[in-house]
Amino acid sequence: MKYNSTRDKSVSVTASQAILKGISNEGGLFVPDSFPDVTLAQIEELCAMSYVGRAERIISLFLDGFTAAQCRSAAEAAYIGTFENDSPAPVVKLPGGRYVMELFRGPTCAFKDMALRLLPQLMSRAAENEGKKGETVILVATSGDTGKAALEGFRDADGVRIIVFYPVDGVSAMQKLQMKTQEGGNVGVAAVRGNFDNTQSGVKSIFTDEGIKAALEEKGMSFSSANSINWGRLLPQIVYYFSAYADLVKQKEIAPGDKVNFAVPTGNFGNILAAYYAKIMGLPVGKLICASNKNRVLSDFIETGSYDIGREFYATISPSMDILISSNLERLLYHLLGNDDNALKELMESLKREGKYSVSGDVITCVKELFYGGSCDDTRTREVIKRVYDSEGYLLDTHTAVAMAVTDDYISSTGDNTKTVVVSTASPYKFAGSVYTALTGKTEQDEFTAVSLLSELTGVPVPKPLSELKQKAVRFEQVIGKDEMPAAVIDFISEKRY
Numbered sequence: 364m365k366y367n368s369t370r371d372k373s374v375s376v377t378a379s380q381a382i383l384k385g386i387s388n389e390g391g392l393f394v395p396d397s398f399p400d401v402t403l404a405q406i407e408e409l410c411a412m413s414y415v416g417r418a419e420r421i422i423s424l425f426l427d428g429f430t431a432a433q434c435r436s437a438a439e440a441a442y443i444g445t446f447e448n449d450s451p452a453p454v455v456k457l458p459g460g461r462y463v464m465e466l467f468r469g470p471t472c473a474f475k476d477m478a479l480r481l482l483p484q485l486m487s488r489a490a491e492n493e494g495k496k497g498e499t500v501i502l503v504a505t506s507g508d509t510g511k512a513a514l515e516g517f518r519d520a521d522g523v524r525i526i527v528f529y530p531v532d533g534v535s536a537m538q539k540l541q542m543k544t545q546e547g548g549n550v551g552v553a554a555v556r557g558n559f560d561n562t563q564s565g566v567k568s569i570f571t572d573e574g575i576k577a578a579l580e581e582k583g584m585s586f587s588s589a590n591s592i593n594w595g596r597l598l599p600q601i602v603y604y605f606s607a608y609a610d611l612v613k614q615k616e617i618a619p620g621d622k623v624n625f626a627v628p629t630g631n632f633g634n635i636l637a638a639y640y641a642k643i644m645g646l647p648v649g650k651l652i653c654a655s656n657k658n659r660v661l662s663d664f665i666e667t668g669s670y671d672i673g674r675e676f677y678a679t680i681s682p683s684m685d686i687l688i689s690s691n692l693e694r695l696l697y698h699l700l701g702n703d704d705n706a707l708k709e710l711m712e713s714l715k716r717e718g719k720y721s722v723s724g725d726v727i728t729c730v731k732e733l734f735y736g737g738s739c740d741d742t743r744t745r746e747v748i749k750r751v752y753d754s755e756g757y758l759l760d761t762h763t764a765v766a767m768a769v770t771d772d773y774i775s776s777t778g779d780n781t782k783t784v785v786v787s788t789a790s791p792y793k794f795a796g797s798v799y800t801a802l803t804g805k806t807e808q809d810e811f812t813a814v815s816l817l818s819e820l821t822g823v824p825v826p827k828p829l830s831e832l833k834q835k836a837v838r839f840e841q842v843i844g845k846d847e848m849p850a851a852v853i854d855f856i857s858e859k860r861y
């Protein structure tokens with residue numbers, strides 16, 4: 364299996380190259396040129412396996428050029444000893460009959476860990492396979508969950524350094540402390556004055572800065588990124604859909620072959636795209652429920668076939684879904700257009716030029732058959748958190764609550780009684796202030812106080828990575844201006860590490 368660019372099909376690279384490059388030169392995203400079939404018998408075999416075994420099975424289907432030992436050791440390094448009970452994606456059943464897949468049991472308490480634990484392992488093996496020499500320097504601009512998950516994933520990885528920039532006033536107190544206390548000999552963190560756009564444009568210009576490039580080359584280093592369009596971040600996400608299905612079969616909640624719906628709180632369209640890939644590989648999936656918060660650009664697209672970012676941007680209590688450009692939608696459209704790179708390129712050019720595009724009737728019919736789109740504002744998000752806690756004794760975070768609400772809408776408008784798994788993307792304690800308000804109507808400005816109050820109120824245990832945070836030593840206090848970012852990178856690559 365090779366990988367093509369969505370914007371130029373003649374570009375064909377190996378799995379290792381796709382993972383190392385991240386994005387194709389002309390701006391397209393890498394997609395597999397075919398999808399492996401997984402039979403029901405193979406899915407049933409997963410039931411007896413650990414998560415590591417399941418991950419090894421699924422990722423090896425996409426990694427031509429990787430040895431079986433590389434796939435095995437990558438999955439072990441990613442998922443052993445880093446998730447609660449060594450169980451990265453447990454499925455719990457709520458009293459009302461719905462299932463929740465908990466993807467927040469990792470080191471940063473949000474689902475980005477699922478991909479960012481494995482990506483560095485895939486990258487180092489890809490570098491081996493390609494005979495790539497010298498250190499890789501990962502640069503990240505983060506507005507929240509990605510930066511910390513990337514730091515944890517890459518910390519002390521061989522042949523890699525990682526530097527993360529975040530807007531000093533643009534992340535929560537919890538997220539800030541998570542990054543300032545980051546451990547590891549190959550990590551760097553700096554806060555940047557201004558907002559996220561400022562930080563992100565600073566990072567973008569470093570990637571193309573000739574002076575820095577020369578400095579890197581002199582040291583035999585090269586840049587890479589860890590953002591959510593890298594194939595090495597999508598691939599790990601396909602695994603947990605198979606894993607959830609296998610768990611339901613194993614627990615006799617479903618019979619092999621029964622369909623299951625998945626409801627996904629969606630931002631950049633990576634998580635739900637992985638569910639679509641699992642479906643086309645043969646996993647018995649019914650509807651994919653795509654849940655947006657008030658930034659409902661995706662649910663409008665699914666309803667109308669028109670993707671239009673010319674709209675107001677809202678800051679919500681589910682901030683990891685506050686996105687107007689869902690980058691990974693490009694991959695879905697490419698497939699639904701019959702792998703037509705020219706047609707896809709036209710849509711993306713229209714998005715750049717006019718801030719919108721529309722797809723044909725055929726394509727939108729396909730989209731609607733696969734997906735149900737819906738949205739939920741902050742008021743309703745809080746109501747759902749309270750109702751689910753009061754009636755089912757389960758504490759949802761703000762993002763997962765959006766998916767729960769849209770699932771309610773889907774069921775009441777269709778009467779579909781297929782078993783549904785709601786994908787939970789964050790621990791309620793990661794957004795403790797908002798969850799506390801939802802339950803009590805009171806506000807608590809200090810996130811750490813909110814964590815204590817929430818745990819006293821509900822008795823739900825606080826995840827260890829968050830409860831231990833306050834005792835950790837602060838290592839990174841630097842606050843810089845955007846114009847100081849290049850110098851910070853030069854400093855960082857000049858330091859002796861390890």
Ligand SMILES: *Cc1c(COP(=O)(O)O)cnc(C)c1O
Binds near residue numbers: 508628629762
């Ligand atoms: C990143 C994130 C999302 C959105 O996931 P996408 O793959 O971008 O759609 C949802 N919830 C949380 C908590 C996240 O961190």
